[in-house]
Amino acid sequence: MLQKLLIFISSIRWQDFIDIAFNSYILFRLYALFRGTDAFRVLVGIAFLWILQRLAISMGLILTSWMMEGIIAVAALIVIVVFRNEIRSVFRARNIWAILWGLPQKPMKTPVEIITESVFDLAKRRIGALIVLPGKEDLEEFVQRGVPWDGKVSKEMIESIFWPNNPVHDGAAIVSENRVVEVGVILPLSSRTDFPSAYGTRHRAAAGLAETTDAMVIVVSEERGTITITRGFNVLNINGRNQLINAINEHLGVRENQSRFLKRRKIELRTAALVSLLIVSVVWFSISRGLDSIKTFDIPVEYANQKPDMELLNTSATSVRLFLRGSRALLKSIRPEQIRVKMDLGKAVDGTNTFAITNDNLSIPPGLSLKEVRPMVVDVNLDTRSKKNLPVQADWVGKLPPDLILFGVQIKPSAVELSGPKTILEGMRTIYTTGIPLNNITGSGKTDSKLVIPSAFLKLASGFKETVEVTYEVKKRK
Amino acid sequence: MWNRSIFLGWFFAVLFSFAQNIQGADAEPKSESPLPIKPPQLTLVQAVMCEGLEELEPVNETVIFSVANGNVFCFTAFDPVPEKTVIYHHWFKRDQPEKEIKLGLKTPKWSSFSKISIRNMDVGPWRVEILDSDGKILKTLRFSVTE
Numbered sequence: 001m002l003q004k005l006l007i008f009i010s011s012i013r014w015q016d017f018i019d020i021a022f023n024s025y026i027l028f029r030l031y032a033l034f035r036g037t038d039a040f041r042v043l044v045g046i047a048f049l050w051i052l053q054r055l056a057i058s059m060g061l062i063l064t065s066w067m068m069e070g071i072i073a074v075a076a077l078i079v080i081v082v083f084r085n086e087i088r089s090v091f092r093a094r095n096i097w098a099i100l101w102g103l104p105q106k107p108m109k110t111p112v113e114i115i116t117e118s119v120f121d122l123a124k125r126r127i128g129a130l131i132v133l134p135g136k137e138d139l140e141e142f143v144q145r146g147v148p149w150d151g152k153v154s155k156e157m158i159e160s161i162f163w164p165n166n167p168v169h170d171g172a173a174i175v176s177e178n179r180v181v182e183v184g185v186i187l188p189l190s191s192r193t194d195f196p197s198a199y200g201t202r203h204r205a206a207a208g209l210a211e212t213t214d215a216m217v218i219v220v221s222e223e224r225g226t227i228t229i230t231r232g233f234n235v236l237n238i239n240g241r242n243q244l245i246n247a248i249n250e251h252l253g254v255r256e257n258q259s260r261f262l263k264r265r266k267i268e269l270r271t272a273a274l275v276s277l278l279i280v281s282v283v284w285f286s287i288s289r290g291l292d293s294i295k296t297f298d299i300p301v302e303y304a305n306q307k308p309d310m311e312l313l314n315t316s317a318t319s320v321r322l323f324l325r326g327s328r329a330l331l332k333s334i335r336p337e338q339i340r341v342k343m344d345l346g347k348a349v350d351g352t353n354t355f356a357i358t359n360d361n362l363s364i365p366p367g368l369s370l371k372e373v374r375p376m377v378v379d380v381n382l383d384t385r386s387k388k389n390l391p392v393q394a395d396w397v398g399k400l401p402p403d404l405i406l407f408g409v410q411i412k413p414s415a416v417e418l419s420g421p422k423t424i425l426e427g428m429r430t431i432y433t434t435g436i437p438l439n440n441i442t443g444s445g446k447t448d449s450k451l452v453i454p455s456a457f458l459k460l461a462s463g464f465k466e467t468v469e470v471t472y473e474v475k476k477r478k
Numbered sequence: 479m480w481n482r483s484i485f486l487g488w489f490f491a492v493l494f495s496f497a498q499n500i501q502g503a504d505a506e507p508k509s510e511s512p513l514p515i516k517p518p519q520l521t522l523v524q525a526v527m528c529e530g531l532e533e534l535e536p537v538n539e540t541v542i543f544s545v546a547n548g549n550v551f552c553f554t555a556f557d558p559v560p561e562k563t564v565i566y567h568h569w570f571k572r573d574q575p576e577k578e579i580k581l582g583l584k585t586p587k588w589s590s591f592s593k594i595s596i597r598n599m600d601v602g603p604w605r606v607e608i609l610d611s612d613g614k615i616l617k618t619l620r621f622s623v624t625e
Contacts, residue, residue: 395603396542396622406542409620429573430620432603438542438624477538 020277020284027276032269033099037136039083046075085138110177111153112248116241118158119218119227128222129162130172130187130202133251135214139174142212146174146182153178162220172205172217188212195235198224206230216251218244286329294371295331297322299339301378305346309385311421311457312345316379320357326368339364343378350422353380383421387461390431391415392451394470397435404441408473416451416468417461424455436470446471520563520583524555525608525617534589541621545601549593552606552619557587565616567592568607571600571623596623 034040053068080087115131122129132139147168151157153175161183162169168184175181190207198221206217210230219228227238229247238244300319306312320341324331340363343355355361357373364370392411400406416431433449448467453460460466528536528551529543536553543550552567562584569577569592579592592606606619 391618391620393603393605393620394622396624399544399625400542402544405538405540407540409541427573429570430603430605432572 016284020280023284024273024277024280027280028273029100031272031276034087035272037083039079039087042075042079042083046072046079049075085141110175110248110252112245112252114153114155115158115175115218115248116244118155119220119244120241121155122159122162122220123225123227126222126225127159127162127164127220128169128202129158129218129220130206131158131218132172132174132185132187132209133216133218133248134174134176135216135251137213137215139209139213139215142188142209143172143174144186146171146185149173149180149183151180153180172209187217199228203228203230203235207235210234216248218248286327292325293328293331294323294325295334297324297334297336297339299336299341302340302342303345303380304342305344306382307345307348310345310348310350310382311385313381313383313421313423313457315381316377317375320378321374322362322364322370323372323374324364324368325371330365330367334365334368343380345380345382348380348382350382350384353382354378355380383423385419386422386425387417387419388425388428389415389417390428392468393430393432394449394472395432395435395452396438398437398439400438400441403477404474405477406438406441406472406474410471412469412471413464416464418453418458419461420455420458424457428454433468433470441472441474444471444473518558518560520556520559520610522554522608522616523557524553524589525619526553527551527606527619527621528553531591536591543596543621543623545596545598545623545625547596549595550604550621550623551591551593552608553589553591554581554608555587555589556583559583559585559588561585564611565590566607566609566613568609569594570605570607572602572604576604598625601625 030043031040034043049068049072053065053072056065056068110133115133119129119131132143149161157180158173160166161173161180171184172187173180173183174185187205188208189201189204190211192204192207192211195204195207200221200223202221203219206219206228207230209215210217211233214232216229216231219230220226221228227244229236229238229244231247231251236247238247298319298321301315301317303312303315322339322341324334324339341357342361342363344361345353355378357376357378359370362370392414394409394411396406411433418425418428418431431454432452434452436447436449447470449470450467451460453466524536526536526539527541527543529538529540529547530549531537531551531553536551552569554565554567556565562582565581565583567577567579567581568575569579577592577594581590581592583590600623603620603622605621608616608619610616
């Protein structure tokens with residue numbers, strides 16, 4: 001057992017280590033970048049579906065595996081379309097270094113106390129206010145006409161934003177972490193009909209955003225000096241400071257003990273790295289070392305480096321059957337286009353050349369090896385390209401009217417030059433026209449006729465046309 | 479200008495007569511040792527494809543032979559025939575040899591012919607190569623056998 005393990009370890013190449021490490025890192029980076037987003041949760045769901053599909057295949061559940069495959073394909077597309085904003089925000093917000101290397105930053109603490117104090121102060125003074133605390137979703141698509149602010153949250157600042165004489169006091173202020181990022185923002189209005197009559201436009205706007213996103217909105221009523229929060233479809237009237245603090249903390253997910261939170265985060269990332277390594281190792285093992293099997297591929301033979309003065313006449317085999325050995329998963333994923341059988345005709349000579357098919361002639365994906373090839377050799381018949389001048393002869397067909405005699409024929413040109421393989425040209429003495437019908441001939445005349453080139457390897461030399469002019473002389477039979 | 483033309487004319491006349499004298503002087507020894515006379519060579523004077531022969535003359539020269547006619551003749555005439563020799567008529571159908579006929583020739587001149595019988599399977603383009611005793615092609619005649 002130990003010996004087997006040692007043999008296995010010694011058979012792993014350094015390229016395999018790089019392969020596993022690189023892909024593990026990519027997987028880990030995807031986790032680090034997308035963790036906590038809805039897109040990540042859906043991706044996990046797709047991965048789960050994929051595992052189910054593999055299980056269905058191995059159990060022979062044909063319909064289930066097809067259905068899973070279809071769902072995965074559609075889901076992958078949906079992820080890109082539906083979560084485009086999340087994906088975009090992940091990549092847009094970070095520089096290339098942060099994407100490749102950076103770890104999630106320590107979250108900035110939102111000054112919950114300051115916000116609470118400000119809100120209660122505004123309520124006391126009966127100054128209307130709308131404060132948006134975003135969740136994980138990007139709000140860009142749902143809000144309009146904001147004025148960028150980017151100021152540190154302070155009681156004075158919040159109060160000044162909603163001061164009745166401030167031009168932006170009617171809109172909402174978006175607070176992210178410890179900064180007011182945007183003010184004067186117009187929120188979408190809720191179309192609910194079950195609101196109490198006391199709620200005005202400000203409440204309706206707060207509910208509208210909360211219904212469509214995961215943000216929490218704090219509303220301060222101008223008329224009654226009450227405080228309300230909206231989150232999802234919930235509308236909650238706030239009666240005390242602690243209630244508001246708890247609600248904000250719950251929304252932001254703020255932990256009481258920050259160091260404990262960081263420790264947990266570290267453990268989570270290490271676990272993620274380990275799981276990534278484990279997943280990639282398993283996939284790699286199943287692909288490259290999994291169940292050893294053999295698969296046959298019929299691959300067309302390609303010929304390269306043919307000398308320009310040589311013509312390839314025929315070959316004993318146009319394709320060869322390769323028996324490739326490798327893991328079942330790898331063999332299953334290989335397409336015939338990924339395998340090539342290439343013969344170098346650079347040193348080929350006139351006549352029959354026999355080429356043995358070896359690993360040197362093969363291009364096969366890594367992880368596979370050649371077990372057998374049939375046929376083991378390929379005969380390639382080559383010939384030198386040559387030229388020959390051949391007389392043209394008319395090929396008359398049909399029946400000449402019995403009272404006529406066709407006694408003279410002239411063809412223009414009387415001979416043509418053909419180029420092609422020497423052995424074919426050597427056996428040729430004449431080139432014939434296509435059949436020229438005799439039935440309609442009533443007197444002397446001329447006609448055009450095409451030449452019949454008897455082999456695809458032959459071509460007319462430049463300057464010669466495929467059509468010749470045939471002039472004939474006819475007289476009455478005595 | 480006129481004087482110069484007269485002078486040039488006179489000069490070329492003298493030159494011409496001088497050249498003639500030289501040529502005459504060269505010609506005389508020739509008559510004493512004449513050049514070897516080329517022996518007469520076998521010459522093909524007539525080669526035709528015809529439907530038949532009458533009194534050793536071709537009848538209905540043509541290049542189209544209907545199978546209904548039954549025969550194709552290749553007539554050849556040689557003049558002179560310096561010595562008794564042979565010639566060959568090689569018949570080909572679509573470049574494939576069909577028949578080789580050896581014909582004797584006698585001095586001083588001689589006509590000879592060869593013939594083949596044609597059937598439906600012979601329809602197509604034909605040629606006859608006329609060769610001397612050394613195998614040199616003297617002429618190629620082309621014709622077609624039709625329905």
